[in-house]
Amino acid sequence: MMNIEGNLSRRRFLRYAMVGGVAVPMYASTVLGNDARATIRLPADPDALTDLERLHIPKVTLPPVVEDGAQAPVVVEMDHPMEDDHYIKSVQILNFDDPIVIKGKFYFTPVNGEVYLGTQIRLNGGEGRVWVIAECNQHGRWAASRDVKVAAGGC
Amino acid sequence: MAEKIKPPRMRLPRKVEQDGVFKVKVRFDHPSFTGLGMADPDGEQFNRATPSRFIRNMLVYYGDDLVSRFRMSSAIADDPLFTFKLKAVKEAPVRIVFVDNEGDRWESSADVKFKT
Numbered sequence: 141m142m143n144i145e146g147n148l149s150r151r152r153f154l155r156y157a158m159v160g161g162v163a164v165p166m167y168a169s170t171v172l173g174n175d176a177r178a179t180i181r182l183p184a185d186p187d188a189l190t191d192l193e194r195l196h197i198p199k200v201t202l203p204p205v206v207e208d209g210a211q212a213p214v215v216v217e218m219d220h221p222m223e224d225d226h227y228i229k230s231v232q233i234l235n236f237d238d239p240i241v242i243k244g245k246f247y248f249t250p251v252n253g254e255v256y257l258g259t260q261i262r263l264n265g266g267e268g269r270v271w272v273i274a275e276c277n278q279h280g281r282w283a284a285s286r287d288v289k290v291a292a293g294g295c
Numbered sequence: 296m297a298e299k300i301k302p303p304r305m306r307l308p309r310k311v312e313q314d315g316v317f318k319v320k321v322r323f324d325h326p327s328f329t330g331l332g333m334a335d336p337d338g339e340q341f342n343r344a345t346p347s348r349f350i351r352n353m354l355v356y357y358g359d360d361l362v363s364r365f366r367m368s369s370a371i372a373d374d375p376l377f378t379f380k381l382k383a384v385k386e387a388p389v390r391i392v393f394v395d396n397e398g399d400r401w402e403s404s405a406d407v408k409f410k411t
Contacts, residue, residue: 211372222382239331244367246379251362253316253382259365260372262329 180273180281195220196282198231198255198274209263209290216272218255222248228255229275237268265293300325303403305391310410311383321391321403322376325350329369352394353377357407358387369396383407 183193201215220228227250233243243261255274263270267289275281301324311317330347347369355363363379381389390404 215378238370240329240368240370242368243370244365247364247366249362251357251360251382251384252380254380256318256378256380257365258376258378260375262327262370262372 180283182283192279193282196274196276196279198272198282198284200270200272200284200286202270202286202288204286204288206263206288206290207292209265209293211260212263212288212290213258213260214270215258216255216274217257218274220255220274220276222250222253222255224250226276226278229277231255231257231275232273233259233261234271234273235263235268236271237266238262238264263288263290263293265290300399300401303391303393303401305389305403305405307381307389307405307407310408313383313409316380316382317407318378318380319355319389319391320376320378321353322374323350323393323401324374325393325395325401327369327371327373327375347396349396350375350393351396352392354392354394355379355381356388356390356392357381358385381407383409 181193181196183189183197189197195218199217201217202212206212214233216231216233218228218231222228228248230245230247232245234241235243240262244259246257248255261270267287269285269287271283271285273281273283303321303323305319305321307319308317327349328345328347329349330345349369349371350367352367353365354361355365362381365377386407386409388404388406390402392400392402394400
């Protein structure tokens, strides 16, 4: 186990705090159930999504193999309604294997009509897992992930 | 890697159905440096080698309303192309404002017109 006492730089502290802030709720949501709004929910069975999961789990398009990690194309889509009282507030893209974990966060409003985001991100070389977290104003946060292999790192 | 920063270029359909959803594409030629370098020969650790430069915020206005915002890190690509959707609720300009981490600002706009 890594000893961080006495050797805890500001950057390392922030990194632990950031990773813990997402990883702990993810773990708690799978172990403790999906009742708390603050948790991040994952599909119980990815091959048999419930109606609620189908609405809230983001659909992530990312090539399984990326040649140039400086230009990894990612598209996030959702079938969720965008009504005044029920809509997706934000979509966040992360990769915990990279030196820069958070890629970006896109904030939506009902005027967007549909949740759709296409952009290009930097990924570190090697194998990693890109996470997308969508936040619904009524049903909390939901996550989906895609595994990716990056030939030439872009960070 | 882009050496020069060019004004953002936005593309949206010439005419859209009222209350229909249309796609907006905006490309911004802006460099993105993470500023990270390898701290050891094995390439397992990074350190801050040079100052970073990247697009920090993309703000989307439809008429006078701020309808979307994208907050980015230095892990966004060089010269990114952003695609997102809007609902055609009114005939008004869509204005996109980019702000980078040094506080510089660029914008682009285009009008939404309904099909008659």
